[in-house]
Amino acid sequence: MTGATALGDSQRQFAAALLDPQRAAPPGLRAWNGSDPAARLAVYRNNVVCSLVDALADSFPVVRQLVGDAFFRAMAGLFVRESPPRSRVLAHYGKEFPAFVVGFEPAAGLPYLADLARLEASRVVAYHAADAEPVPDEMVSLALASGERMGELRLGLHPSVNALASPHAVVSLWAAHQLDDDGEIEPVDVDLPESALILRTGLEVLVLPAPRGAVEFVEAVRGGLNLGDAAVRAMAAAPDFDLTTTLTLLLAHGALSSIHLPPRPSS
C-alpha cells in the first residue's frame, strides 16, 4: 500500500496548495523544460478560484454591481478559499455566501449587502426548485368553504417559495438594478424595512414585494402550522396582517401547491 499512500499524499498536498496561495508547490512536480513548476501550478490555482468566483458572480449579479467587480472578486475569492464547494453540483454553491458577507468587515459600510445576497440566493434556489402544479381553483374554493374548520386547513407551499424580511429596502434596491444598462437607477432609501416572497411561476422567478405579515405567515406554514395558527403567528409579528390579501397574493402567483382539511381527530 506504500505506492497508494504516496499517491494519496501527492494528491492531498496538491489539493491543499490549490486553495492556499501562500503554500509552496508540492514536491514531485516537473516541467519538460526544467522551468519552475510553481508557475504552472498557478494555472490550476487560478482555474479553481476563478471558476468558482465566476459561479458566484452569476448567482449574485446585483451584489456584484453594488460593490464593483474588483471588490466582488476579492470578497468572493476569500469565500471560495474559506468555503470551497462540498458538492459536485454547483447550482447551489453560494448558499452560505450571504452569511460570509455578514461577517466581511470591508463591506460593513453596506449593511444591506448580506440581505441582498440572501435575496439573490433565494432566486437561484427558486429557479432550480422542483416542479409542482399550483393547487386548482376549485379545490381552493372547496377548502375555503370549510366554515368553522377553516383554521385547520393545511397549506402546501410550492417548492420554489422562499420568504425574506430585511430591515433594509433590499427589494427596491434589487428591482432598481433590473433596469437596462442605460436606465437611471432610482434613489432608494435603504433604511426602510422591506420584505418579499421569492418564487417561480412557470419558468420565471419572481420577487414579489409583500407585507411583513405575509412573510411571517409563509414561514409559519413552512414550519408546519395550519392556516389558523399561521395567521395568529403572522398577526403577532405584524398587527396589520391581512389573511385574505395574503391568500390572494399566494394563489395569484401559484405559491400554493396543495390545500386540504385533515381528517377530524377521532374522539
Place this chain on the structure above:
Amino acid sequence: MSSTPQALNHAATDSPARAGVSDQAAGLPWRAGIGLKPQHFREVLATRPDLGFFEVHAENYMVDGGPFHHFLTQVRAHYALSLHGVGLSIGGIDPLDESHLTRLAALIERYQPASFSEHLAWSSHGDAFYNDLLPVPYDRQTLDRVCEHIDRVQERLGLRMLLENPSTYLEFEASTMSETAFLREVLKRTGCGLLLDVNNVHVSCTNHGHDALAYLRDLPLGEVGEVHLAGFARDQDAAGAPLLIDSHGSPVDEAVWGLYAHVVAKLGAVPTLLERDNDVPALQTLLAEAGRADIMMGAQAEPRRCGHYWGGA
C-alpha cells in the same frame, strides 16, 4: 478487467455501428454538435438548427426542476444527446461518490443520452470539490485506481463510457509512462472508449514539448466515440515557454483544425463537439464552427443514418 458492460457507445471503427445500425446503441450521430447553453434554449427550439447532437454537462442538470429540465426535455425530443460529466473525479484517490453515480444514473434514465463521457482527471478531494480537471501521475497505482473507477462507473450506469484525454499544465516525477500509453492501457483494461479532445492534444503537447501528430499516432483512434474541439488561451511558463490554457472561451485555433483534419483523414466522420463554455457567443457563431467540422467530415454530402437521427425522448 471488467466484464463487458452493455454497450451504449459502439465506437470502434469496425463495430456494427459503422455499418449503419440505427438504434441508440450506435452512439452519437457522425456529425458535428454543440454544447447546449441556457442562453440559447429558446432559439434552439424556435429554429431547430440542423445539427448532429447537443452536449450538456451532467452536473448542471442535477437539479430538482425548473427551466433546465423543461428545456432539455424539449431539446432531447428533437436531438441526440451527449451527457458529459465533469464531477466524478475518476482520477481521484478517494472512492467514487456513489450518490453522484446515482444522480448520473437518474439523468441517463430520464434523458437516454447516446453517449456518456468523463475525464482522465480528479476534481475533488476529501469533502471539497474544486471545479477543475486536475492532473494525475501516469504510474501503476494511478492506472489501477482509474481502471477500478471506470469499471465501477460502467457497471453502475450499465454502459460503455468514453474517457477524455486531459489538458495538463504540469507533469509528475512519479510518472513512469506516457499519457498515450496510460490511455491505451485504460482502454484495454476497462473496455471504455476514447473521447478525443483535439484541443487538449494540442494544448498538452505544446505545454510538455511533445509532437501532437506523434501523440495522435500513439492512440488507438479506432476507439474514439467522440471528438471535442475548443479554443485555448495563451500564457507562458517561468522560462518563457508557451503555456496554453484550455479555456473553452474562444474559437477553435487553426492549429487544432489542422490536427482535426488528420483525425478525420484517419477516421472519416466522427461525432464532433464544438465546445464553448466561457464568453459564449451567438448561436449562429457556434453553428458556423459546427458547419466547418461537418464540411471537413464530408458529412453533409453523405446521406448517412445520422442525418435522419431523431432520438425520441
